[in-house]
Amino acid sequence: MDRPVLPLLGSPRAARADAVRNRRQLLATAREMLAEQGVARLTMDALAERAGLGKGTVYRRFGTRAGIFQALIEDDEHAFQERVLSGPPPLGPGAPALDRLIAYGRARAAFLIEHREIVRAAIDGRRPVPAGTEMRLSQMHIRMLLTQIPLDGADLDILAVQLTAALEAPLLLYLSAADFTDDALHTQERTARGWQDLVQRVCRRP
Amino acid sequence: MDRPVLPLLGSPRAARADAVRNRRQLLATAREMLAEQGVARLTMDALAERAGLGKGTVYRRFGTRAGIFQALIEDDEHAFQERVLSGPPPLGPGAPALDRLIAYGRARAAFLIEHREIVRAAIDGRRPVPAGTEMRLSQMHIRMLLTQIPLDGADLDILAVQLTAALEAPLLLYLSAADFTDDALHTQERTARGWQDLVQRVCRRP
DNA sequence: AGTGTAAGCGGACTTTCCCCCGCTTAATAT
DNA sequence: ATATTAAGCGGGGGAAAGTCCGCTTACACT
Known part of the structure; x- marks a missing residue:
């Protein structure tokens, strides 16, 4: 047969x-x-x-050495995505989209700092800003939230890519620099505040 | 050089x-x-x-293999920075800062696409070299322009990092994907438009 | 159960990155 | 000119990434 x-x-x-x-x-x-x-x-x-x-x-x-670290992160990322998709607001559903966006940035910053060792190893061998699959999830989530915010005439695909990169850039920059140890929390907090300011500027009406 | x-x-x-x-x-x-x-x-x-x-x-x-590609880019970048620092407006001095910012994004996108082969090779590199020097120049220029725009209470250092990453992200994402050949100009144009939209949103007053 | 087969497995092999360190040489001081 | 010296040079070698291909095995279908 x-x-x-x-x-x-x-x-x-x-x-x-x-x-x-x-x-x-x-x-x-x-x-x-x-x-x-x-x-x-x-x-x-x-x-x-x-x-x-x-x-x-x-x-x-x-596939590659970096692939191991990406796999490790994705593993942890599952729990994180769980919270994002079905946890309590403002991170999970139930809050206004803008609040969720801000909360997401804060949570993401915490996540990356918490896993800084692995993240560093993962970017050590690969792409600087867009780092593989993990980023794709971020991007999709941000794009989804953006659709719920009135943004006349914006190219949502591009905007999602831009914002995802903008969120992670300060952290990745920090992690790329050698010898990070003490001021991790400071970077995390500053990134979170910067993110909040950025999305508020982007999303406010003229 | x-x-x-x-x-x-x-x-x-x-x-x-x-x-x-x-x-x-x-x-x-x-x-x-x-x-x-x-x-x-x-x-x-x-x-x-x-x-x-x-x-x-x-x-x-x-220093490293990637360092070769970075050096090649920096070499070309020199001419580019010349235009930015002392060329005719709106890219060079003389135009309003916001216009210069927009023009810079457009020019940068063109530059990266023009040198896509080398940029791609630099991205594929294995380890972070002295530092991402190419990006640092972008960042400094963007930060300088931001100081000339009223942005109450923004963290300029963070914002410059965010915007630099946001500008390059769509292009790097495109260059990371295998087999780019034909739609390069399309990506370039879309990135430039997205950049313009982003900075206008960020810089407008409420 | 028996059987065909595609997927998985392993480890020797190749490539190439990066380090090391004794020798050489260009720039400077006398 | 000669001496001094710090920087540069070279190429052998260790180590680790990534490839290849014949052997093995789990799964699906009789």
Whole structure:
């Protein structure tokens, strides 16, 4: 019997059990090594060996070294998105869109500072401002909120990209600089205030 | 190009002739290889060999692989900054600050698209080099223009960082995506319009 | 259960980045 | 001119990223 030529959308194939297991194992091991030895010691070879797997498997699962850190962040990001999508206002639904936008910036700044070690490692090897998938979620959320605010004649797609970058830029700049330790909270707060000021300016009517 | 070192405050020493010569030689060779063989073939070893110099010299001059691309951009950037600082209005001095800001965004977008190949290579770099120098100039200029616009109670440093990132984000996002070729001008124009809209919103009075 | 097959796995191999450090040389002082 | 010295130079080498491809195995369909 001929097998279906095109699998229907969303069912290309179930992920194999060993693949899922190995992915989990690698992420867990990566977190251990990160906590114990810091970012620098987390090499692909060391990770593979400590996880008891082959190097090829690490690459199959994450593609690049930066991919590991992105995966780690996305992992944590799930809980964060949960709060954003269905938590209490003003972050979650129920508050005016502008308030949610401001709250989102504040929460996002806190999130990035809280995970600064991993974030730093993730941007260390890749794109400066737009940093992969994590940013895509931010962008989508911001765009969604923007649709609920009257902004005559604005290009929402561009505006969402601009605002997402504007939100993260001060933090990424800070994290890119070497030796951040003490004034993290100060940067976080200043970023949050700057964000609030920016979106209020952008969204107010003339 | 001469090194952009500030000779003002107690210059410790003049740059050595051979150092300057080698730097020029390396940049020229890098441009050749870039044009002939594309980005991927431009390795530190290959560059050194073709330039007839040692690997150590390449590393000494540019620090990292990404540093080469940054140096190439800065080279071109010099002419650009010339126009910005002392060219005709509205880009150069003489026009209202808001108009200059808008003109700057448009010119910057054109510049980045024009040099898209190199910019892309610089983005792909592995590690942050001395600093994102290219961006710093943008930031300083934008901040300078902002001081000439009444913006009550804004944190100018943060705002400059935010706007710089907002300006470049759409372009960098586009350049990060693989296979850009045809719709470059479209992206450029859309970015320029988006920038104009953004700064007008930010700078208008309530 | 048996079987076909696509996906996953592993680890040796290649590439290339970046560091190191003894030797050389240009700029300056005597 | 000669001596001094700090900066520059070179290329070997370690280390880690990323690739390749034959072997293995989980899953789906009889």
